Amino acid sequence: MSNYCYFNGQILPEDKVRFKTNDLGILRGYSVFDFLRTYNATPVHLDDYLVRFENSVKSFDINFLTDRDTIKEKVEELLFWRADKTVDVGIRLLMTGGYSESGFYAPELPNFLIRIEDLHPIPLARYAEGVKIITHEYQRELPEIKTTNYSRALVIAKAAQIQKATDALYHLDGNISECTRNNFFIFKGNTLVTPKSNILRGVIRKIIIELAKTKFEVEERDIYLEELKEATEAFKTGSNTRIMPVVQIDELKIHKKQVGHNTRALIQMLDEYLHATTHQTI
Amino acid sequence: MSNYCYFNGQILPEDKVRFKTNDLGILRGYSVFDFLRTYNATPVHLDDYLVRFENSVKSFDINFLTDRDTIKEKVEELLFWRADKTVDVGIRLLMTGGYSESGFYAPELPNFLIRIEDLHPIPLARYAEGVKIITHEYQRELPEIKTTNYSRALVIAKAAQIQKATDALYHLDGNISECTRNNFFIFKGNTLVTPKSNILRGVIRKIIIELAKTKFEVEERDIYLEELKEATEAFKTGSNTRIMPVVQIDELKIHKKQVGHNTRALIQMLDEYLHATTHQTI
Structure with missing residues (x-):
């Protein structure tokens, strides 16, 4: 069934x-x-995504011609046109520099697309058993801006697959930033640690930090590769992924390749949070 | 008049x-x-461009399904369909990862486009008087691959315009690589110097190095920003640009803002070369 744009x-x-x-x-x-998705058919933290999107557009000096309320209205309209309103979907906002006569210089009018996407469910076994990831030396250009420049992530996806890994963890000179499309966290006992710099500020990352503060110590700071040996648990987060336990990084096994208690606790807290948020009555 | 693709x-x-x-x-x-262009209605050094394009595609792990002879044939066919065969055109080869169901993972089939483009002539006064460029600290990701990642160049193009400059010269920690879409050269007296590393290997760059060797000393090596003060002439090169004299870099005036003799000599040598190459009878 075709979605609407x-x-x-x-x-x-x-x-x-x-596109021409x-x-x-x-x-x-x-x-x-x-990119965000619905939970229980409701976009979660839509404003956070829209603010980030606006910042990305402005950083690229692209004329932003659609105000936030209009975007929200259009998202609602697109969600209304879904064939089955009970099925969760992804919502992608995309702004390009527009149609260029010269093939280089930007015109006045950008191209603005909102795309409703079928979600490709992540196998549940991965959540139960955790995943392996590999490390890769790389720093995304303009990490705080959500550019479409994911070519490295795509090339690495193939390399990861060969090593039976599902993702790669970027670092520069050993300083860890993020996974190809997810933020990264470790537990050291009851302290949750996550990189602070050169990352995309994930909305789920922000929610998790807030939730975790009610139960754990939370540190946002540099993490170097050597420190991974001291990690008692690890996981990665994203708008679609939510919380994915990481039990192996290259050859390093985390917590004997078992998903840890604290990660499980956070998964449950996030589930409850998303449930509560999407069942609010105003 | 519409071109053919x-x-x-x-x-x-x-x-x-x-594109979907x-x-x-x-x-x-x-x-x-x-990207290449015709001179005297003839594609110049087409094989060099095709080899570079194939290398770019392979570096990105994209399935290359069209052999070089077929591409040549299609380029010829597209040139045949031009409305006015005496007018020079640009030829853009573009290969994307294809249509992805998941929005991330690459399918088997890429999308391959060859696009004939009208050339947007560069004002001749610039060649006569030379241009100002600005310096900008930046290193292109994967500089030897011609990816479509030119977003920085577009953002800088606006900044350059404000400073009455036509381009930016990239450097990392002072080590010069290239302009946003051109290679870069300086003369120190009768020695021609051009950066060797972290650059796109331009076809015109290669031709110029070969031509210059008949008349000048040529050095391919690192150039640092400080060395620009010793430059007696400077220019940049590209497939469409050919040789553009550079007479000012930020506030530094080169050769009292006059186009130098050696640059003029090379411009003439390149013109003659392109004329001879495009009037060959086999």
Whole structure:
């Protein structure tokens, strides 16, 4: 079943939306995006995503011509047009530099797409058993801006697969930042630690830090690769992923490859939070 | 007048070619390209560009399904369909990761576009008088691969314009690499110097080095910002630009803001070379 898109002012079935070949996202990677999903059919923390998206657009000097209320309205409208309103979906906001006559210089009008996407469920066994990730030396350009520049992540995805890993953890000179599309956390006993710099500030990351503070010590600071040996638990977080336990990093096994108690506790706290947030009555 | 494109096996008018919204170039910047132009209606050094394009595609682990002879054939066909065969055009090769169901993982089939583009002539006064460029600390990711990741170049283009400059010169910790879309050279007397590392290996750069060797000393090596003070002339090169004299870098005036003799000599040598190459009879 085709989803609906919002594209430059119009709501259209996805297969009616096309980009011309001189779009600056296509020709020059001049494009930012954001991605959230619904839980219980409700977008969670939509404002946080919209603020981040606006910041990304402004950082790229792209003319932002659609105000936040209009975007919210269009998201609601797109969600209304879903074939089955009980099924959760992804919501992607994408702003490119627009159609360029010269193939380089940006025109006045950007291209703005909101795309409703089917979610590709992550196998539940991964949550139960945890996953292996590999380390990779790399620092994303402009890490705080959600650019579409994920080519390295795609190349690494293949390398990770060969090593039976599901993701890669980026570091620069040993200083850990984030996974290819997720934020990263470790537990050292009852202290939760997560990198502070050169990361995308995830909305789920923010929620987890707030939730964790009610039960654990929380430190936002640099983590170096050597410190992973002292990790008693590890996990990664993302808007679709939520909390994914990490039980192996390269050859290092975390907590004997078992998902730890604190991670389980956080998973439950986040589930309860998302449930409560999406069942609020105003 | 609309140009023709080659897209995934078909020759079509440009306005009939569109990308679906789940193309990995659009969603994830997973895309490489190359660009050349005709001189005297003839593509120059096409093989060099095709080899570089193939290397870019392979570096990105994208399935390359079209062999070099087929690409050449399609380029010829597209050039044949031009409205006016005496007018020079740009030829852009673009390969994206293809249409992704998940919005991240790459499918088997890439999207391959060859696009004939109108050239946007550079004002001739610039060649006569030389241009100002600004310096900018930045190192392109994967500099030897022609990825579509030019977002920094686009943001800088606006900053340069404000400073009445036409381009920016990238350096990392003072070590100069290249301009946003051009290679960079200086003369120190009769010695021509150009950066060797962390650059895109330009086809025009290669031609110029070969031509210059017949008349000057040529050094391919690191150039640091401080050395610019000793430059007696400077210029940048590109497939469309050919040789553009640079007479000012930030506040530093080169050769009293006059285009130097050696640069003029090279411009003439390149013109003659391009003329001879495009009027060869086999």
